Amino acid sequence: MKKAFSLRKTVLRREFWTGMLLLVVAALTLEASSLVQYYFAKKSIIEIASKRADDNLENSKVDILNILNQVETAIRNDIWMVRSCLPNRDTIWKVTEHVVRENPSVVGSTVALVPGYYEDRELFSPYSFRSSSNGEIIHKTLASEEYDYPSKQWFYEGLKHEDGFWSEPYLDTGGGDIMMTTFSMPVRDYEGKLAAVITADVSLDWLKNVFDDVVIYPGSFGMLFSREGKIMVSPVESLVMHRTLQEMSKQYEDSIAMKHFTNSVLSGENGNLKIRARKRVHRVYYAPIERTGWSMSIVIPNDQIMGEINRHTRIVSLFQFIGLLMLMFILLSAHKNQKKYKKLSENEERMEKELEIARGIQMAMIPKTFLPSPEREDIDVAARIVPAKEVGGDLYDYFIKDRHLYFCIGDVSGKGVPAALVMAMTRSLFRSVAAHEDSPSTIVSNINRSLAEMNENNMFVTFFCGILNLDTGHIKYCNAGHNPPLILADTKMKLDAIPNLPLGVMAEMDYQEQTVDLRFDDSLFLYTDGITEAENISHELFGDDRMSKVLSVRRNAATHLEVMEKAIKDFVGDAPQSDDLTMLFIHYIKAKPGYSAHHLVLKNDIKQIPRLTEFIEGIIEEKNIDASTAMGINLALEEAVANVMSYAYPEGTVGEVKVDVRIDEREITFMVSDNGKEFDPTTRPEPDLKSGPEERPIGGLGIHLIRTIMDTVSYKRQSGKNLLIMTKNI
Amino acid sequence: MEVKINKQDNNTTVVRLEGRLDTPTAQEVNQRLLPVQEDASGTIILDCEELTYISSSGLRVFLTLRKAAAMKGGKVIIRNINDNIRNVFMMTGFLNLFDIE
Numbered sequence: 001m002k003k004a005f006s007l008r009k010t011v012l013r014r015e016f017w018t019g020m021l022l023l024v025v026a027a028l029t030l031e032a033s034s035l036v037q038y039y040f041a042k043k044s045i046i047e048i049a050s051k052r053a054d055d056n057l058e059n060s061k062v063d064i065l066n067i068l069n070q071v072e073t074a075i076r077n078d079i080w081m082v083r084s085c086l087p088n089r090d091t092i093w094k095v096t097e098h099v100v101r102e103n104p105s106v107v108g109s110t111v112a113l114v115p116g117y118y119e120d121r122e123l124f125s126p127y128s129f130r131s132s133s134n135g136e137i138i139h140k141t142l143a144s145e146e147y148d149y150p151s152k153q154w155f156y157e158g159l160k161h162e163d164g165f166w167s168e169p170y171l172d173t174g175g176g177d178i179m180m181t182t183f184s185m186p187v188r189d190y191e192g193k194l195a196a197v198i199t200a201d202v203s204l205d206w207l208k209n210v211f212d213d214v215v216i217y218p219g220s221f222g223m224l225f226s227r228e229g230k231i232m233v234s235p236v237e238s239l240v241m242h243r244t245l246q247e248m249s250k251q252y253e254d255s256i257a258m259k260h261f262t263n264s265v266l267s268g269e270n271g272n273l274k275i276r277a278r279k280r281v282h283r284v285y286y287a288p289i290e291r292t293g294w295s296m297s298i299v300i301p302n303d304q305i306m307g308e309i310n311r312h313t314r315i316v317s318l319f320q321f322i323g324l325l326m327l328m329f330i331l332l333s334a335h336k337n338q339k340k341y342k343k344l345s346e347n348e349e350r351m352e353k354e355l356e357i358a359r360g361i362q363m364a365m366i367p368k369t370f371l372p373s374p375e376r377e378d379i380d381v382a383a384r385i386v387p388a389k390e391v392g393g394d395l396y397d398y399f400i401k402d403r404h405l406y407f408c409i410g411d412v413s414g415k416g417v418p419a420a421l422v423m424a425m426t427r428s429l430f431r432s433v434a435a436h437e438d439s440p441s442t443i444v445s446n447i448n449r450s451l452a453e454m455n456e457n458n459m460f461v462t463f464f465c466g467i468l469n470l471d472t473g474h475i476k477y478c479n480a481g482h483n484p485p486l487i488l489a490d491t492k493m494k495l496d497a498i499p500n501l502p503l504g505v506m507a508e509m510d511y512q513e514q515t516v517d518l519r520f521d522d523s524l525f526l527y528t529d530g531i532t533e534a535e536n537i538s539h540e541l542f543g544d545d546r547m548s549k550v551l552s553v554r555r556n557a558a559t560h561l562e563v564m565e566k567a568i569k570d571f572v573g574d575a576p577q578s579d580d581l582t583m584l585f586i587h588y589i590k591a592k593p594g595y596s597a598h599h600l601v602l603k604n605d606i607k608q609i610p611r612l613t614e615f616i617e618g619i620i621e622e623k624n625i626d627a628s629t630a631m632g633i634n635l636a637l638e639e640a641v642a643n644v645m646s647y648a649y650p651e652g653t654v655g656e657v658k659v660d661v662r663i664d665e666r667e668i669t670f671m672v673s674d675n676g677k678e679f680d681p682t683t684r685p686e687p688d689l690k691s692g693p694e695e696r697p698i699g700g701l702g703i704h705l706i707r708t709i710m711d712t713v714s715y716k717r718q719s720g721k722n723l724l725i726m727t728k729n730i
Numbered sequence: 731m732e733v734k735i736n737k738q739d740n741n742t743t744v745v746r747l748e749g750r751l752d753t754p755t756a757q758e759v760n761q762r763l764l765p766v767q768e769d770a771s772g773t774i775i776l777d778c779e780e781l782t783y784i785s786s787s788g789l790r791v792f793l794t795l796r797k798a799a800a801m802k803g804g805k806v807i808i809r810n811i812n813d814n815i816r817n818v819f820m821m822t823g824f825l826n827l828f829d830i831e
Contacts (some may be wrong), residue, residue, distance in 0.1 A: 470773045613752070631783060631814045638785050642753040689823025701786035701822055708821045 001236070008600075015338070015636050019331040024253070026327060030320045033312065042308045046283075049305040050272060052216050053285035053298045057270075059212050060222065060296055061289050067105060067422035068291065071183050072164055073201050074103045082111050082187045082198050083378045089118060093139055096128035100137050101202055107180065108171070108201040110142055111187065112149050117195050125149055129201070158184025158197035166292040168226050169204055171241055179204040179241055181292070207233050211296075217304040226264055227293030242504070245442040259287070265295040269326065272723045274302060281727045294684060326639065354417050359387050362637045371527045379405060380587040382557035385580055386530075386565055391462070392580035393419030394528050395427045399434075407525040409482065409584050422459050424452065426503065430465070440465045444503070448480065452507035461503040464526060473518035473588055477513050481692040482533070488523040492548050496522070519669060520662040521597035524586040525560075536567045542568055554599070557585040598620070598661040603654060604645045604657035604674075611658065612641050619661055625730060631669070632709040633728055636684035639702035640672045640681075640724055648676025648722065663730075667711070670726045681706075681720055732753040732780070733762040748780035751788030758768030760791045767798035774799055780825035784818055796827060807831055 033069055057413050078099055089236045092383040100110035108129030115122055123143035131138050149155050154167040164185040172178045180201050187196040210232055211222025224233035229245035239248070245265060249258040254276035261284060264271055268288035275282050281302035281310050283452045288295045305308070362383070369638050383396045393412025396406060408430050437443045452460065454524030462483060466477035472706050477495070498512050518524065525549070534542040536583040561583050568581060589597070600615045602608040618629040641657050649655035660671045687700040706726060707713055716723040732748035743766055751759060766774060774795065790801045796806050807829045811819065 349792060351756060609754045628814050628817065632817075634783070635785055635818065638752055642785070642787065645753075687823075690826070691803075705786055705818070705821060 016335050019335060023324065023331055027320075027324050030324065031121070034320060036317055037316070037403065038309065038313050038639050042306065043275065045305060045309050046328055049217070049283065049300060050285065051292060053272070053283075053300065054287070056211075056213060056216060056222070056298055057287040057296050059213065059284060060326075061287065063210055064207070064289055064294075064296075065291060067206065068166070069204070070180060071103060071106060071202050072185075072599070074079050074099060074106070075109075075164065075183060075198055079185060079187055079198060082196060083189060086117075086187075086189050086195055088115075089121075089124060092181075093126045093128065095198070097137055097139065099198075100128045100130055103151055105199065105202055105206075106200040107178075107203050109199060111194040111196050111198045112142065112155055114194055115150050116251055123149065128190075140460045154184045155197050156180040158199065160188050160193060162186060168228055169230060169232055169241065172201075178242050179207070199236055204232065207216050211298075216298075217300045217307075219304055220298065220300040223297040225295045225599040226299070227266075227268075229262070229266055232294065242594075253615050254283065268293065281581065289457050310327050323593075355389075356418070357417075359420070363387070379468075380589055381405070381585065382561050382564065383408075383582075383584040384561050385582045386416075386568075386577070388530075388577045392530070393423040393459075394530065394580035394582035395423045396582055396584045397427050397430055398584070398586075399431075400470070401435075404438070405468040405470060405586065406466075407584060407586060408463060408465040409485075409525070409528065409561075409582060410461050410512050411482065411528040411530075411580075411582070412461045413502075414457075416461065418457055418726050422457075422461065422504075423450070425454070426463070426491070431571060434465075438467060439513060440467055440476050441511045443513045444478040444480050446584070448503045448505075448509055448511065451504035452509075455504045460505050462528075463503050464497070466524075468518065468524075468586065468588065470588075473520065473522065475518055475524070476513055477516065478513045480511060483527070483529055485524050485526040486548075486551065487518070488551055489519060489721070491721050492720060498682050518588045520588060520595055520664065521599075521660070522588050523557075524584075524588070526584040527581040528580065530581040531564070531568065531583065533579065534572050534581065535575055535578065536572050540632050544570065557587045571728070572623075595664045597661070597662075600659040600661075602641065602657045602659070604649045604676075606642060606645050608645075609642060612637060615659065616661075619663065619668070623663060623730060629728070630730070636709040636726060636728075637670060640670075640726070643681060644672060644674045644676065644704050644722070647679060648674045650677075665728045667727045670710075672724045673721050675721055678717050680717070681724065682713060682715045731759060733759055735762070735766060737769075742775060742799055743769070743772065744775045746777040746780070750783040751781060751791065752783060753787040754783045756785070756791050757787070757789030760794065763791065763795055765794055770799040770802040770804040770805050772797070774804060774806045774810045776806065777810055778808060778812070778815060781811065781815060784815050785809055786822070789818070789824060792824070792828070805829065 020239055045120075078095055081095045081098070082092065085095055090415045091154040092424055095111040097263060100106055108127060110125050110127040112125035113123070118124055119615070125142040126139065127142045128137050128139050130136070145616075154165070156163040157167065160491055163186070164183055167184065168178050168182045172180045181204055182199050182201050184197045184199045186194055187198050189195040207224060210224070221235040222233060223231065225245050226232055228242060231239045231243050231245065231248070232241070234240055245262050249255070252258045252275070257273055257275045258277075261273055265288075270287040272283060272285040275284050283300050283302050283305060283358040284297055285300075286295055286297040288292055342400065381398060384392050385396070387394075392415050394410070395412070397410045397584070398407035401407070410426055412422045412426065426447060430443065430449050432445045435445045437446065442681060444463065447463070461480070462482040464477065464482040465480075466475050468475045477497070478500070479497040479498050482497075484497035487493050487495050490514070495516060498514060500511050501509050531547060532541060532543055546567065547564070550567050551560065555563065564583060565581065598615070598619055600612065602611060609611070613634060616634050617630070620633060625633070637659065641659065644657045648657075655674060655676055658671075659672045660673070662669045681703040684703050707726070710726040711729045712725075712727045714725050716725065731750060731767060733748070733750070734746035736744040736746065745763065745766060747759070751753070776792070776795075792806070792808070799806050809831045811830065816825070816830070819828070819830070
């Protein structure tokens with residue numbers, strides 16, 4: 001049983017872990033699929049971001065180049081004018097003035113001649129510029145002792161770049177810190193000799209707005225760096241023209257990425273990278289403006305790019321998580337239910353098993369072999385328990401010791417295993433106490449004391465115990481609250497039994513002993529109330545009458561019980577058996593060889609008397625009784641039977657007269673019984689045997705004869721029967 | 731039960747009873763003896779040599795006959811009864827009522 005339990009437990013545990021494994025696999029699958037989903041989503045969202053950034057960079061570049069190209073074109077278009085004015089240097093003013101006037105984005109313009117181009121003027125650089133206050137064009141010469149233009153980038157680089165050169169941005173110190181850049185192109189004279197550099201100073205004020213469209217994600221922004229790394233556009237305006245990329249990159253923690261970025265930007269590459277700055281990951285897209293050597297960057301906080309996908313992922317994950325939780329809950333509750341169910345069915349099974357065990361105990365404790373064993377002729381004993389589904393605590397036991405039959409029957413209050421155990425205990429006590437006691441009251445008292453002392457569950461036992469002397473039919477008995485047995489002698493009658501208290505109630509209890517004499521052929525029927533209280537579906541009880549009816553036919557002990565069980569089953573029908581049915585039938589046949597019992601039933605017709613004669617003569621013959629006694633017996637019986645036939649039943653009705661005869665070594669007992677009206681012949685007065693023939697009564701002779709012939713004569717009215725019992729010593 | 735009635739000349743009737751005079755037969759015997767009761771002025775001899783048994787019903791038959799005879803001045807003599815029947819007569823006081831030879 002323990003093994004089975006642990007095996008079941010193992011299986012249960014395995015099932016549980018299978019469930020859990022399933023859950024984990026489900027979780028992993030979900031997670032993997034959402035990872036893949038996340039990966040592709042991320043990839044595509046980054047691609048989108050990248051595309052948007054690139055588009056933005058491209059747009060900004062176009063915007064910038066549009067403006068710069070106007071300047072370049074204007075300058076390029078004016079070069080011929082400069083060339084034509086070179087021979088007459090004072091006319092060069094017209095050109096610079098024209099450039100400024102015709103191009104609103106050009107703040108100032110100069111034509112700076114290569115030093116020594118004019119032999120009489122080392123440096124010559126007429127300059128026109130728009131006044132910041134009133135917009136008028138003012139002319140001046142840049143060349144001075146303080147301003148050595150050949151050393152300026154715009155000049156020497158301008159000379160070198162046939163296509164023109166955009167200078168590093170600078171702040172116009174004279175015009176309110178406006179960021180400026182200068183475009184320079186070389187000018188050759190008609191002989192092809194480098195003569196001058198023509199320039200246009202361009203305000204870069206408009207660049208501030210060039211990245212306005214870059215706010216494609218919350219927190220994204222654009223930056224512009226010069227060829228040398230100067231910050232030209234930044235959301236932090238204070239940095240513009242005051243800081244360089246190189247300086248800035250040192251401030252950030254992600255130095256490797258920043259260095260890479262700086263290098264890439266300074267070498268005019270395009271690309272993108274992730275930079276961690278201010279504890280936030282940023283995705284930076286950058287592209288050069290080759291014409292000017294500038295580099296544009298668009299910076300987007302990574303979490304903003306991922307924001308959507310993260311939100312999306314969070315929602316999906318949440319659903320997945322809820323799903324998994326639900327799955328787990330279902331698995332757990334299923335497991336729990338299963339466990340509960342298993343436990344329940346285990347309990348039920350165990351209960352069933354225990355009941356079976358209890359029933360086993362009960363059945364093992366009671367004697368199986370019925371008396372008589374084949375060689376026994378003096379007694380016929382049969383007993384049976386028909387156990388209810390739920391084991392009750394019925395018991396019986398009997399054994400023969402020194403030509404005495406010890407027997408008992410009992411009913412433990414309650415049902416189930418506890419009752420079965422008390423029953424087992426009671427039966428053991430009976431065996432052990434009865435082994436050395438020959439008084440039923442002592443046996444009962446001893447059992448009672450033991451049970452009462454051990455009685456923790458307040459269970460009690462109704463118990464009847466008797467000892468039958470097989471030689472004499474004398475029974476000593478003691479009742480402890482059990483229903484009194486039936487004696488099936490001349491009639492059925494309940495044994496007169498003092499109830500007393502059931503066993504186990506009070507340790508110090510005096511149990512009274514009683515006696516009764518069984519005649520040969522008498523029977524004792526002991527039973528538990530399961531018999532009389534057997535219920536059919538309409539809650540009728542089987543009752544005493546039905547029980548008596550079964551017992552009124554002569555049968556051997558075993559057959560009696562079989563018939564009784566069947567009668568009960570037929571009566572009860574489909575109603576469930578609620579209590580054990582227990583019966584013990586003791587038929588006291590004869591004490592010794594030579595003892596015998598005989599029975600005859602006659603109708604109330606005097607023509608049947610020859611049968612009686614025949615019956616009696618058979619008995620007499622068997623016993624070798626002398627003729628005189630034999631005739632006396634015959635006469636007495638005839639008188640008794642004829643008397644019944646004549647007076648017991650009303651004229652014209654059919655009735656019976658029963659004759660039972662028991663013979664032992666000393667005497668013959670005759671009992672004449674009838675179901676007729678009560679009539680006691682022994683009360684009739686003795687006839688006056690001395691009176692004369694005239695006064696001599698016709699009646700009364702019969703009973704007189706009986707009295708004279710028999711040794712004892714007695715009358716009993718019992719259970720509606722007249723019993724005339726006569727004995728004759730032999 | 732056999733009842734043989736032999737009426738003799740000297741106003742004597744011999745009734746021979748054979749077998750059992752018990753309850754079932756007593757009535758029949760009584761019927762058979764009605765003529766004897768009618769003519770009971772003489773001597774009636776009941777020969778019981780072959781009577782094996784008598785019960786109180788049989789005794790009643792005897793008593794009825796005895797009463798009839800007494801009324802008509804006759805007498806009943808019982809002859810050859812065996813010991814068992816004599817015992818019954820004794821038990822019932824009938825020995826005093828009849829002349830038993």
